[in-house]
Amino acid sequence: MLGKLSWSAIPFDQPIPLIAGAVVVLLMLGALALVLAKGWMPYLWKEWITSVDHKRLGIMYVLLGLLMLLRGFIDAIMMRAQQAVAYHAQGYLPPEHYNQVFSAHGTIMVLFAAMPLVIGLMNFVVPLQLGVRDVAFPTLNSVSFWLTATGALLVNISLVVGEFARTGWLPYPPLSELRYSPGVGVDYYLWAVQISGIGTLLTGINFVTTILKIRAPGMTYMRMPMFSWTALASCLLILAAFPVLTATLAMLTLDRYLGFHFFTNEAGGNAMMFMNLIWAWGHPEVYILVLPAFGIYSEVISTFSGKPLFGYRSMVAATLFICVVSFMTWLHHFFTMGAGGDVNAAFGISTSIIAVGTGVKIYNWLFTMYGGRIRFTTPMLWSMGFLTTFITGGLTGVLLAVPPADFILHNSMFLVAHFHHVIVAGVVFALLAGIEFWWPKAFGYRLHEGWGKATFWFSIVGFYVTFMPMYVVGILGMTRRLQHYDVAEWHWWLQISSVGVLILIVAAGCQVAQLLVSYIRREELKDITGDPWNGRTLEWVTTSPPPVYNFAVLPQVIDTEYYWELKQRAFEQARLSEEPKYEAIEMPRNSPTGFVCAFFATIIGFALIWHIWWLMIVGLIGAYATFVVFAWRDVPEYMIPADEVAQQDRARRAARQHILNTGEVAWQ
Amino acid sequence: MIFIRRVGRRVLPCFCVLAAGLLPSLAQADSILEPVGPVGKGDALIMMDALVIMLAIVIPTMIATLGFAWWYRASNTRAVYRPDFTYSGKIELVVWSIPTLTIFFLGGVIWIGSHTLDPFTPIPSAAKPLEIEAVSFDWKWLFIYPEQNVATVNQLVVPVGRPLHFRITSASVFNVFFVPRLGSMIYAMNGMVSQLNLRADKPGKYLGFSAHFSGDGFPDMRFDPVAVPAAQFANWANGVKGAQLDRNALGQLLKQSRAVKPYAYRGVDPALFDAIAARRVAPGEGPEGGRGGAEGRNVMPHGGAP
Amino acid sequence: MSTADSTITIADPFRLGHRGPNLARGHGGGGPATKRVVVGYGFWLFLLTDIIIFACLFASYAVLAQATAGGPTAKQIFDTDRVAWETACLLASSFCCGLATIAVAKRDQFLTQLALLATGLTGLAFILLESSEFAALNAQGYGPSRSAFLTGFFTLVGCHGVHVTAGLLWLGTMMAQFYAKGFRPDIGRRFLCFSMFWHFLDVVWVAIFSLVYLVGTRL
Ligand code: HEM
């Protein structure tokens, strides 16, 4: 009846996950009780859960990403604590548990923290920057989000029901095959990543269509803001790379569930094929993350330098260059499998060629600052932290791309330090900068600068103290994923690294404090103008937060940095442009499709993990029925009357007029 | 300029102290920067070359970043605000060509290094290499010395100065054979044979382990190699005592075990290594079952295994 | 996305890098494209991603094709006659789907339903033939667990079969929608997607037919 599921699935013998799980469950129940008691449920259901508004979905993505970032960070703390004490000792985590922790950490950080944050910001910002009202397929967008949430939920269920994979963030066979991993851990991994991966694939389709086909009149490619360009590049990579992930995971799934032999040691299976396939997705994946991050830095640096982005066209070219070349480098993840001099050299060179594109970007950011008038707000500080740190990360990356150097550095702590240099300082810093930068647009008030700066400084110091020692132990020969060790020289470096994590904990505390303080003081930090930073792109035209329809009339773009031009003209002439003619606006209706669909996806995933076949069939039927119901609806849109639009837009114009009259601007 | 000087005065000393503290510690016992053989030396040399090439552009870029940011801060009234400076053909040219040239140069290093240091390439030497066959199991290493007709578990003894030729495979999951101070690591993969050529030029005991995660017993897959003078090696090989390494003994090795103390075999089935590499040996059973796995083992088909 | 139908004419001296009429909707400066274009384009992108999935399966089949592990080789098990019939069914189905497109354009309910029914029946025939092939192989002990070659074969061909099956389900839903809701624009757009999907499956089948069956029996 319940497949493999029984009471033995709950780790009663392991207090750590059990207590953690219990706390999370209690918190969730508490939150639910509060929502029900306060009668917030209808509001949540109508305004958020069933919302197909790209802004709402973007915010929910970011919330999910932040929560998972916290979960992944807790795993990281556990690992650092373990390695600080596991010298000549077993530490406090047995291998069965430690191996789950690093696997969950990697999976969660890349797929359920960084990805939702990147996609969330894309969701919120891209339609605004393109001057349109929503994405190409709003309901699909909601399906994507909820499928991602399903994946995250499954990973977290594995904490208390069963186990998570013990195979690393990429489940290399044969270790991940049934013979060597008979538990449900790998199955949790497979279904969680598969389901959320499909969500991501749909996002890719949605955004490529949006950016290529739905832009404000006059928004030619060469007028698109840099973040939109990088979002396009990232989504093109999603389109090309995520199907490979889907196929690869499906193959491993067939091996595990139906006794197929893609990657097994028996019957002619070929595990090497998995390495090639997974990295054909995996390497582009890191660029899926880092390209939008580059976009965020471009916006932030240009805004706070008070200058347009230097060498815009060069930047676009470099982005597309990286996009293409990132598909030709995957073999650098296994130089040490002995492919031979020619192959290794070719992939080594192709890998380092990517650094050309990245280098160009760094120089263009430098020259954006050159001749600027730089305001060191928190987003700008993150960007500065990025610029200086990422250069080191790139340097060590290119070092790893030199095959003979990789022969002694592969899989070492040096490698771990490298990719954290690029992922943390490249992607995570960008996401925090982006959240800070667009927060006023989303919620109508700015975040508290003092706490933001504290977060930045603790983060950057903590970052260096945590990761620099890893380079050192890597050079001292330490390999990654060690649950215990007995080499004296490593011990105290690893302890320093753990001190770094303590500093990072303080940083995380400051970040939380910043959100709380800003919320409490939101009246004081209010953004009345809709343009709190003296911005340059179209998202700053509209109010903060924007109305559902974003723009009362679609902007008619006639220049690069059109909004900036418009603003300058308004200041020069001390008046706004003519009031436009307002028309009724048609907007997509909310739909529970995404949520219901994800509900069934969760059921299907859980049933498959535990081999509860009847439940799986129930889930499949439910999912199909959801689509049919969706297909049957007659009125997919609703109209916002012209009066209402006019009234709201006049209020916006009045606020702008007030600035013109008084010269009171938030950014001075 | 004041800024630069200030950096010079404050940061440089700090940096020097840090570097002075760091460098000796990097040259410690098992550092890859203290190689004891030609391969390790070659790897480390290429790595340092690449590092220097890149530092040549990275350091100026870092300084420029901090310098620009500092000088063009909004409060600096002496800095000229040039909001229209958004494109310059000359700068773009330089900006594309600096990284390109660097990578061009580095590409040469990569090409040459990848070929001369390919692990499959024998080390030029008058002496005939010592043949060693290495097999990774869950979770220990087996080393077969076919010429000496002995085998060891989790213990590698090699003669100083004589080239070593390893043939490496795995009887279960992937592992990596790595001795940091000897240089290049390489994967041990089921159904495949990797080759690795190394040489130890100094007697001593070094760190040796698996550098690819392979499951719960992975941290204890240590085989700290001992390099001894040739005569001593011959003595050792002659003196090794132990059971016969045949299919029976293999069955024992295939069972999962952790933190195995080193021991040896005398008398080795010469076809054993190739049989493992060609998957003619039935694989060992995996773990007892993870959470939610015990029943799964019986339910799931394992068809087709010969 | 609601698409405001404002036609605009902006003379644009700064236009960069775009040749030709730049102001068509959905291109360069023309504002959002029409829904039909957007939906068609999005689905087309989806098909591209599906092609990549099939490309991975083709690649893995190619890698594993020789790994017969003592089991049968391609030559020994492929029955070209049956495959020829399967191909005929699928091509006929695609043809009927084309007829349905014409009927939909004419807004003829009866012909639409008839053509779609024919599409479905020929598709079903394909699935039945394929299932009988799979069942026969399984009965001989040549299931997908027998060897890596058979794993690759069953997965590639089976994945196409699953696509066709899902397509049949979609087809039934499509017929019901035409019947219940008539020729509404949104249903028309869905049908556009369906017909793209169906023809796409034909193209994939041609690749399977030539690269798996023809190459397999010749070599
Ligand atoms: C500056 C350009 C970069 C270069 C040249 C580079 C190069 C490399 C190389 C050669 C490896 C393989 C090392 C080995 O396995 O021995 C590697 C691993 C890795 N890189 Fe990068 N990388 C770059 C940027 C990035 C970025 C931007 C990210 C993420 C946002 C990233 C994330 C990773 C990850 C996660 C791994 C670990 C793979 C594993 O699990 O073994 N890298 N990188």
Ligand SMILES: [Cu+2]
């Ligand atoms: Cu291999």
Ligand SMILES: [Cu+2]
């Ligand atoms: Cu890569």
